[in-house]
Amino acid sequence: MTTVLDVKGLTKRFAELTAVDDLSFSVPAGSVYGFLGQNGAGKSTTIRMLLTLISPTAGEITLFGLPLASHRFDILSKVGAIVEKPDLYKYLNGVEHLRIFSRLSGVRPQENKLKDLLNMVGLGARLTSRVGTYSQGMRQRLALACALVNDPDLLILDEPTNGLDPQGIADMRQLILHLSREQGKTIIVSSHLLSEIEMIADQVLIIDKGKKLMEASMQTILQKATALDVQQLPSHRYFLEAYFLSLTGQ
Amino acid sequence: MMFFEVLRIELFKIFRRPRTFIAFGAIALIILLIQFALKVNGNEFILFFTDSQTDTFEIPFGGILNGYFVCVAVLHIILVHVPLLVALIAGDMIAGEANSGTLRMLATKSVTRTELVLAKFAASAVYVILLLLWMALFALVGSLLLFGANDLVVFKETDLHIISNTDVVWRFIAAFFFAALALIMIAALSVFLSVFAENSLGPIVATVCIVIVFTILQQLKVPVFEQTINPWSFTTHMLGWKGFFYVEKSADGVTIPGSIENPIALVKSGAILLGYITLFISAAVWAFRKKDILS
Numbered sequence: 001m002t003t004v005l006d007v008k009g010l011t012k013r014f015a016e017l018t019a020v021d022d023l024s025f026s027v028p029a030g031s032v033y034g035f036l037g038q039n040g041a042g043k044s045t046t047i048r049m050l051l052t053l054i055s056p057t058a059g060e061i062t063l064f065g066l067p068l069a070s071h072r073f074d075i076l077s078k079v080g081a082i083v084e085k086p087d088l089y090k091y092l093n094g095v096e097h098l099r100i101f102s103r104l105s106g107v108r109p110q111e112n113k114l115k116d117l118l119n120m121v122g123l124g125a126r127l128t129s130r131v132g133t134y135s136q137g138m139r140q141r142l143a144l145a146c147a148l149v150n151d152p153d154l155l156i157l158d159e160p161t162n163g164l165d166p167q168g169i170a171d172m173r174q175l176i177l178h179l180s181r182e183q184g185k186t187i188i189v190s191s192h193l194l195s196e197i198e199m200i201a202d203q204v205l206i207i208d209k210g211k212k213l214m215e216a217s218m219q220t221i222l223q224k225a226t227a228l229d230v231q232q233l234p235s236h237r238y239f240l241e242a243y244f245l246s247l248t249g250q
Numbered sequence: 251m252m253f254f255e256v257l258r259i260e261l262f263k264i265f266r267r268p269r270t271f272i273a274f275g276a277i278a279l280i281i282l283l284i285q286f287a288l289k290v291n292g293n294e295f296i297l298f299f300t301d302s303q304t305d306t307f308e309i310p311f312g313g314i315l316n317g318y319f320v321c322v323a324v325l326h327i328i329l330v331h332v333p334l335l336v337a338l339i340a341g342d343m344i345a346g347e348a349n350s351g352t353l354r355m356l357a358t359k360s361v362t363r364t365e366l367v368l369a370k371f372a373a374s375a376v377y378v379i380l381l382l383l384w385m386a387l388f389a390l391v392g393s394l395l396l397f398g399a400n401d402l403v404v405f406k407e408t409d410l411h412i413i414s415n416t417d418v419v420w421r422f423i424a425a426f427f428f429a430a431l432a433l434i435m436i437a438a439l440s441v442f443l444s445v446f447a448e449n450s451l452g453p454i455v456a457t458v459c460i461v462i463v464f465t466i467l468q469q470l471k472v473p474v475f476e477q478t479i480n481p482w483s484f485t486t487h488m489l490g491w492k493g494f495f496y497v498e499k500s501a502d503g504v505t506i507p508g509s510i511e512n513p514i515a516l517v518k519s520g521a522i523l524l525g526y527i528t529l530f531i532s533a534a535v536w537a538f539r540k541k542d543i544l545s
Contacts, residue, residue, distance in 0.1 A: 072362075083358070091267050104356065
């Protein structure tokens, strides 16, 4: 199986704090890759390094077979991302956002495609409304449309369900599955909603205090989780949640 | 080239923001108020400058109070305050985006950070130029329509400079270009400060504070600052535009047409302002390339 992303020995230190510590993992092409960890585990820092927002203290990142450090421009033209909760430009409307981000990705915007994209994320009825009038869920969906505007091969979504209501979370899940299964995109999703990751991920990476705890297929994790003494974890409805808590010692 | 694409986007964003038009509205309003005041009480305003000479000469108020004179008066009064309006936009360029979370969206697209900072600075410079064109429209064209044209009388301390109305227009054009250079320098300072902030209030307030501090040092006129800081302070050189209205006189005291009293000082001021622009923007690019975007 080909890999889209290879990370080796990735480390980030902020003064005394080591946010990411010698992290290595690989993301197979076409998979939905769940990235799990508690708050402060180093998920967002790792994702920011993958997107060149933060420079690593040490380690190598290879995307599409090319080192990120020396091929940033080519690589980022094939990547789309949502990093945490963007507020976007409140004085612009949805279509204007897509025009801006498609031009920034080196793509000439075609109005029909932009409207199709907004329809796909469920914003077809609010094309020309100012973002200032959008709910948080609508902003998150617009951010996803902005990430998709260059038809990326790799989509990196950092906590994409933050601030969404239950319906919004379900819609986002369906969108991710659609993009993976129907369009063959590789998707990295970080989330603290373990049940959501359990429903969509093929492969899972669990980190804690910046270190890798485990990387395995969802199938392997479910097998391990069923072997746990579930009597000790009666309140956990999901296998992944039970396994995650046993790994992180909670 | 990606730079021009980003510049186009930045200009689009600037002119879609309601805040941008506050500056244009404020300038129009202030100029109209000054023009109204001079229309009603113009003679008193001229007396303020000519008080010591009223016993010796008969002041031709009607001749002095013309469109060119009013325009120079307007520039004297408002150019000192325009840096605040420039900082409102330029200080927001990077810090405002960091605050709203859009900076990380921009920085994950296939555009270099150098292009991003340069395009944001260039967009601020375009905004400054448009603001000055707007000011020129109201201050010069508006004043000429309201007060008519005549020879321009400029007061410099105890001296009078009289410039023929056929020798004036190029001086205004040059003065506006010089003022644009000075305000672009303020934009460069704001963009530089904006790199380090997570919300736009910090760089806007910091820019205004820096301008106020250096203006006070300049106005104190004490030797310790006059010999050290003031010759290199940008606030000293920002006022260089006034130099286009000070003329050279012949031995019998007649104005030499097309002359400038101290052209070397003007060139020096322009060069120092350009130096500051280069310094601030180079530093902004350097810092932004190294910056970890954590906002």
